[in-house]
Amino acid sequence: MRARFFCTLTLIGCLTMPLAAGKGTSAGLAGQPLKPGIPREDFYIFRKIPDAPVFTLERQTSIYRLLEKGPLLFTLVYTRCNGVCYPMIRSLRSAVERLGGLGTDYRILVLSFDPRDEPEDMAAMARVEGLSGHPHWIFGTTGPENIRQLVASVGYWRQPDSLKQQVNHPAVLIGLNRNGQIVRFLVGASIAPARLAEVIKEMRGEFVPSYPLPRKNVIFSCFQYQADKGLKLNWGFALLLMPGVVTLGGSLWIFHRGAHQRRSAPGGF
Amino acid sequence: MEATTIQSTRQPEPIILIQETTLTGEEQAQFKKLTLVWLTTALALFPILVILGLLMRGSQAAILKMSPELFYAFMTLHGLGMVGIWYIAGMAGAGLLLSRYVRPSLALSRGVFWATLVAVVLLIVATLIGKFITGWYFLYPLPLYPADVWKPWATLAFFAFLTIAGVAWTLWTVDYLRAIASRYSLKRALAWDVLFKKVKESDVPPMILILTVSLISALAGFLAAVVLIALFAAEALSSGFTNDALLMKNLVFYFGHVLVNITMYLGVAMVYELFPAFAEKGKLTTKWMVAAAWNASLLLVNLAYFHHLYMDFVQPGLLQKLGQIASYLVSVPAGVVTIISVLSLAFGSRMTWRLPSLLFFLGVMGWAIGGMAAVVDSTIVVNFRFHNTLWVPAHFHTYYLAGVVFMILGFAFQYAAELSGKAENLRLGRWLTALLTVGAYGFLSMFFYAGAHSVPRRYAVYPSEVHQGAGYAQVAIVFILLILTGVIIYLWEYGRRCVHAFSAHSH
Numbered sequence A: 001m002r003a004r005f006f007c008t009l010t011l012i013g014c015l016t017m018p019l020a021a022g023k024g025t026s027a028g029l030a031g032q033p034l035k036p037g038i039p040r041e042d043f044y045i046f047r048k049i050p051d052a053p054v055f056t057l058e059r060q061t062s063i064y065r066l067l068e069k070g071p072l073l074f075t076l077v078y079t080r081c082n083g084v085c086y087p088m089i090r091s092l093r094s095a096v097e098r099l100g101g102l103g104t105d106y107r108i109l110v111l112s113f114d115p116r117d118e119p120e121d122m123a124a125m126a127r128v129e130g131l132s133g134h135p136h137w138i139f140g141t142t143g144p145e146n147i148r149q150l151v152a153s154v155g156y157w158r159q160p161d162s163l164k165q166q167v168n169h170p171a172v173l174i175g176l177n178r179n180g181q182i183v184r185f186l187v188g189a190s191i192a193p194a195r196l197a198e199v200i201k202e203m204r205g206e207f208v209p210s211y212p213l214p215r216k217n218v219i220f221s222c223f224q225y226q227a228d229k230g231l232k233l234n235w236g237f238a239l240l241l242m243p244g245v246v247t248l249g250g251s252l253w254i255f256h257r258g259a260h261q262r263r264s265a266p267g268g269f
Numbered sequence B: 001m002e003a004t005t006i007q008s009t010r011q012p013e014p015i016i017l018i019q020e021t022t023l024t025g026e027e028q029a030q031f032k033k034l035t036l037v038w039l040t041t042a043l044a045l046f047p048i049l050v051i052l053g054l055l056m057r058g059s060q061a062a063i064l065k066m067s068p069e070l071f072y073a074f075m076t077l078h079g080l081g082m083v084g085i086w087y088i089a090g091m092a093g094a095g096l097l098l099s100r101y102v103r104p105s106l107a108l109s110r111g112v113f114w115a116t117l118v119a120v121v122l123l124i125v126a127t128l129i130g131k132f133i134t135g136w137y138f139l140y141p142l143p144l145y146p147a148d149v150w151k152p153w154a155t156l157a158f159f160a161f162l163t164i165a166g167v168a169w170t171l172w173t174v175d176y177l178r179a180i181a182s183r184y185s186l187k188r189a190l191a192w193d194v195l196f197k198k199v200k201e202s203d204v205p206p207m208i209l210i211l212t213v214s215l216i217s218a219l220a221g222f223l224a225a226v227v228l229i230a231l232f233a234a235e236a237l238s239s240g241f242t243n244d245a246l247l248m249k250n251l252v253f254y255f256g257h258v259l260v261n262i263t264m265y266l267g268v269a270m271v272y273e274l275f276p277a278f279a280e281k282g283k284l285t286t287k288w289m290v291a292a293a294w295n296a297s298l299l300l301v302n303l304a305y306f307h308h309l310y311m312d313f314v315q316p317g318l319l320q321k322l323g324q325i326a327s328y329l330v331s332v333p334a335g336v337v338t339i340i341s342v343l344s345l346a347f348g349s350r351m352t353w354r355l356p357s358l359l360f361f362l363g364v365m366g367w368a369i370g371g372m373a374a375v376v377d378s379t380i381v382v383n384f385r386f387h388n389t390l391w392v393p394a395h396f397h398t399y400y401l402a403g404v405v406f407m408i409l410g411f412a413f414q415y416a417a418e419l420s421g422k423a424e425n426l427r428l429g430r431w432l433t434a435l436l437t438v439g440a441y442g443f444l445s446m447f448f449y450a451g452a453h454s455v456p457r458r459y460a461v462y463p464s465e466v467h468q469g470a471g472y473a474q475v476a477i478v479f480i481l482l483i484l485t486g487v488i489i490y491l492w493e494y495g496r497r498c499v500h501a502f503s504a505h506s507h
């Protein structure tokens, strides 16, 4: 199911934006080594995210200091977004309100990945979302170098779109346990309370089984199953037969070569 | 049996080092030395790996406290290390016996030795220092997701170990096949003249037949590993290429199952070649039953591995059934034929039971007992209960520890005895055999009991649901200490003979 979300979501093609404001966009966010794609939870799971200062309108703190009080639900946004960022926060807010536990089990950290955002911009975003001054929703900014480190540590990507004056980026909610380790990615703009409940459980240290769906890009699988056609052999099966076939050929060749020696050797057979 | 009351020591008779050889005097001296080096290397590593087993059982018994990472580092090193040392010891022993009939390459064996040493160092570094701790089977996709438990360099070191050992041992295998091919045609090596023509028995020794079957199968197993490593590398190095988990699991068990079986066959091949001499019966010939059983094994050993995938529901049912049928067919003929041969040799003679012959005999029995336990577990309905319980380590430790390890210990002892000419103390030999046997079966029965009572394998510490596991582990520790004592006495006796052989040479 997650996979399907992504497809719709990676497109986070945010809409156009006033030309003037976008001038610095591509420069500020240039130099991204990460390729656009579905954020791969399995690559980053249990890695610890780096510490970074967090600036809000009211105070200055840091991610690790926030973690001392308990697990964090963490996400990256930018305030000029015309696309996924605002709807995602709204969806998160309604899921959180249905589930409860905010402030006791966990808190939420929304950081800007755009160096041009100031704490005031983030406070404005909180206001738009109806979360102004909420004690357990932290809307903040961090330094440009910290943004780079954070983005790399979770495999996040940003792709400036100069035409639309927007930045394409995925919508990911990241569960951090109290050690700052990544326990779950939740990808998509609309957040289902059931899925969020799993992330929260996992952040508290409860085990929630999950497994990855078969991915695209699998070239060699043994079989393919199609509901209408049943089981079909696939190329991977050839790889499974290869050792046997090559061994057969190789052995015949070795003994064929040996035949010359057998004939020439005195006392051969 | 009366012989013991009259005589308590026995001069070693020439059983391994007989006149028959294809080598010249100088070559033979070199070959003998290299074989001793191979055997000694394996034997020196053995007690260390046993101690890792002891520590693991200590953790499971809730006597020792260790981090799970350390437990799994021990487990990975222990599993791969044990299979590795007995494979090389088996190959080295088989190579020496092979040189009676054909000429394996001395230079190649030397090269393989150095490559193996490098591989061993890499494995130790990857597991103990790098904490690459996936278990022996490095099941996909675990090696690619270290989750900060180990660093990328440890993955690299581990795959370097696999590649170096794999390439070296493949070359070694191919060289033995080449040597056999330079004297026998494939049909003769596989005893097809006995199998399909009216020839009563072949003058091709059973050892040649068993080794040909084993080496060809080993080649297939190693090639499966090549494909596996290539697919892992492709996923690690490319962006986007993803592997099919089912294919990867099939490949790793193809490789693992074959390698473990072949190691046993190497021991069995030695028994076929040497046991008749212990029983003072000359040599065995290849009869129809033997030819049929081992030819069947050649095909079936490549198919039996499906029994490792019974719980993978996506594997088609046909392959699952094939797994059960092949598992039955592969173990029964070869096992039964071998046991009947050995029993008839042993009971039809008035041989003096000495340490090597006792260990050979018990080794074949251990192979049979472990084999039966394997057949039980390879039955699909039983596997629903036994899958990944301690029954699995129980059965493979039986045919390994009480099987092929006994055979190779017997071989190495006899070899060192012949080289040194030192007399054997028969009473000590019997005590030692008793110590090893009681220790081994005590230790094994705790695995079996635990498995039958649903204690899962590969737990560093047993959770409350299976707390009974700790009790079995505590009992096992006593027996492991017996084995360890036996191994140390054995190594003392073996080492004395090696030292004697060399000082005798240098004078």
Ligand code: HEM
Binding pocket: B050, B052, B053, B054, B056, B057, B075, B076, B078, B079, B080, B082, B083, B086, B134, B135, B136, B137, B393, B397, B400, B401, B405, B443, B456, B457, B458, B459, B480, B483
């Ligand atoms: C006295 C000798 C030995 C002791 C005390 C010992 C002990 C152990 C223990 C405690 C385990 C972990 C079982 C579990 O909970 O899953 C284990 C696993 C294993 N042992 Fe041994 N063992 C011994 C000899 C051998 C021998 C001779 C071999 C093979 C030649 C061997 C090969 C293995 C393998 C392949 C594994 C599985 C590793 C894995 O699951 O990845 N062991 N052994």
Ligand SMILES: [Cu+2]
Binding pocket: A012, A014, A078, A081, A082, A083, A084, A085, A167, A169
């Ligand atoms: Cu956006």
